[in-house]
Amino acid sequence: MPENLATKLTATPSPDGRSRIATIVLLLPAFLVFLGLFVAPLSFFFVQSFWKASIFSIVPGFYLDNYIEVFTQYSGPLLRTLDIAFLVATVTTILGFLFAYAVRFSLGSLGNVLLLTALTTLFGGYLVKIYAWLTILGVDGILNSALIRLGLIRQPLQILLYNTGAVVVTLTHYLLPLAILPIYGALREVDETELAAARDMGASGGRAMRDIVLPQIRPALLASFGLCFLLAAGDYVTPALVGSPGRAMFGNFIQEQFSLRMNTPEGAAMSFTLIAASLALLCVVGFVINRVFRAR
Amino acid sequence: MVGPLLELRGLAKRYGAHTAVHPTSLAIEKNDFFAILGPSGCGKTTLLRMIGGFVPPSEGRILVAGADVTRLPPERRPTGMVFQNYGLFPHMTARQNIAYGLRLRRTARRDLDRAVDEMLALVHLEAFADRLVPQLSGGQRQRVALARALILKPQVLLLDEPLAALDLKLRKAMHRELRQIHQAIGGTFILVSHDQTEVMTLANRVAVMNGGKVVQQGAPRDIYTRPADAFVSAFVGEANILPANRLRGVIELAPGTVLADPGPDQPVNVVIRPEQIQFGPGAETAIRLQARMVDAIFLGPFSHLRCELATGASLLVQIDSNDLNRMPALGSNVTLGWQAGNHLVLDQA
Structure with missing residues (x-):
């Protein structure tokens, strides 16, 4: 087949082939970082979660003891942690949606200012926010002083800090900008004319939101929820600083295994249990969001 | 109802x-x-x-x-x-x-x-x-x-x-x-x-x-x-708008071309649609103008000729595209005209 051979010899690299090489080159650095800093350590700890810690040494092998211990010893903190993270993610996603909706459709140029303000709080850092809540909710804190000044209470309230409520408030405050961003991004894709058209056909504002807006931003709702849920479920600083000492979250126990007890296999097993439980819960939430807000 | x-x-x-x-x-x-x-x-x-x-x-x-x-x-x-x-x-x-x-x-x-x-x-x-x-x-x-x-x-x-x-x-x-x-x-x-x-x-x-x-x-x-x-005339369809002055009931469009139009002395716009203008020396029209043809634009079934008056004003003339071949060369002097009553006189605001 001389003809074919000639074409092959004279053919310049097709734009398709060239772009494929470019794609590989562009993706390689990120891929290597991902492989080296995420997949490799995670795999290492996954293997280790089946090992066993004995006195001053770690014994490789395949034992399920660590996982059994997670369920016998730590199921309480695990459920509590999923519960708190679920609450935080739900509240944050709802607040984030309302905020993003107002910015996108109601507030005009004021909306952009508010959006920028919300994002600026991300610069402040995580610990700063926790300490801010300590000064707000503390016995000598702003809230107590204000309530006493107003004559609503005589003694400062002790119950504001060091409980699960304080953890939820602090995490919600920390995570809200992260919930706003994906939802706002998705709302920008929703044309205002669609809302006007729905109103024109007889839909109330709330009905238009349910029928037109929510079904279109389902992936973003799940993204916001997932982001907040995972960060809340894995957090151990907030519960340590503003939470109740007797009601620590799962992250505190994992940290304890790695630092105080030097039992990395147990810590790894606890981590993977938390990851698996979180993913399972997110699958359920994703399914529910998809069903509830589907186009009807 | x-x-x-x-x-x-x-x-x-x-x-x-x-x-x-x-x-x-x-x-x-x-x-x-x-x-x-x-x-x-x-x-x-x-x-x-x-x-x-x-x-x-x-x-x-x-x-x-x-x-x-x-x-x-x-x-x-x-x-x-x-x-x-x-x-x-x-x-x-x-x-x-x-x-x-x-x-x-x-x-x-x-x-x-x-x-x-x-x-x-x-x-x-x-x-x-x-x-x-x-x-x-x-x-x-x-x-x-x-x-x-x-x-x-x-x-x-x-x-x-x-x-x-x-x-x-x-x-x-x-x-x-x-x-x-x-x-x-x-x-x-x-x-x-x-x-x-x-x-x-x-x-x-x-x-x-x-x-x-x-x-x-x-x-x-x-x-x-x-x-x-003038705005409506230009926006709805094509229109030639010629600014001129009315003096004692007479509007002078060009030297030698006058329209009788009773009304107060003031600046006016004379509006004439391109399809109302007739073309060529043989046109038996009441109003006549000398112009120079500067452009011919083919538009399908009809064509537009752009002609310039001595005053510098430009006039669009619509002709049947079948007649396009019989037109004089660009730059030639031509005679344009229209029947009385085909133009409109609008007072300048």
Whole structure:
């Protein structure tokens, strides 16, 4: 087949082939970082979660003891942690949606200012926010002083800090900008004319939101929820600083295994249990969001 | 019915110091195909959006069949709107989009399906009913938007430049279809457009807007033949506008060319349509001008010749394209003329 051979010899690299090489080159650095800093350590700890810690040494092998211990010893903190993270993610996603909706459709140029303000709080850092809540909710804190000044209470309230409520408030405050961003991004894709058209056909504002807006931003709702849920479920600083000492979250126990007890296999097993439980819960939430807000 | 179906009384919209729509009063009769024609930024869309309930008026009232709807939100007005960029719901199929309004009204399943099928047939979309909006072409989307508004049988259908996004051929096909739909189902349509051909094709009554004011209204033909001012004459169709002075009832267009026109001494515009001007030395016309031909533009069935007068003014002359070969060379001197009564004299404001 001389003809074919000639074409092959004279053919310049097709734009398709060239772009494929470019794609590989562009993706390689990120891929290597991902492989080296995420997949490799995670795999290492996954293997280790089946090992066993004995006195001053770690014994490789395949034992399920660590996982059994997670369920016998730590199921309480695990459920509590999923519960708190679920609450935080739900509240944050709802607040984030309302905020993003107002910015996108109601507030005009004021909306952009508010959006920028919300994002600026991300610069402040995580610990700063926790300490801010300590000064707000503390016995000598702003809230107590204000309530006493107003004559609503005589003694400062002790119950504001060091409980699960304080953890939820602090995490919600920390995570809200992260919930706003994906939802706002998705709302920008929703044309205002669609809302006007729905109103024109007889839909109330709330009905238009349910029928037109929510079904279109389902992936973003799940993204916001997932982001907040995972960060809340894995957090151990907030519960340590503003939470109740007797009601620590799962992250505190994992940290304890790695630092105080030097039992990395147990810590790894606890981590993977938390990851698996979180993913399972997110699958359920994703399914529910998809069903509830589907186009009807 | 007594009185107009839709009545605007002194309807105005101001944004701070800027007036988008000056107080405007219009009466639109039942079954009218009414067009609001004007250049972009003239306030025509704001006027339409006030009728639809999307823009709160600064003053004035809107009455539909005698009932005041000025303060009602869009969902409680007997109006339906087709938006310029359609505003279709992209996560729904064509059928779901069309059915949406009836579903809000909790129409029984069987009636709903029948009504949607009728609408799909009316706009020739039966074969595309179950496609999602992103899978539809521009023309198909336009039809879905139309069907979605029509299915609710609004007393007044508002069309906000509905065909602006379509290419010329499709736009012309839609003109035919809109005419047929209006004839088939009746109803009162209000069309906002900047395209005078569209308005001439579709509307039986026209209001021309400029600078936030309705400057003229009437039947399309009356507006074309008797424009109220130089703006209307130039915006509706092509027009040559020759500024001149009236002195003791005589207007001198060029040395030796005068028109008798009684009226006060003042600057005027003499308006003459390109198709009224006759061309060539043999033209037996009352008014004659010497000019130099500077350009010939082929436009299909007819062509335009651009001629320059000694005064520097430029005149567009329309000729049959079959005559294009018999025209003198560019740069030649030619004689132009028209019959008395074909031109219009408008006082300069």
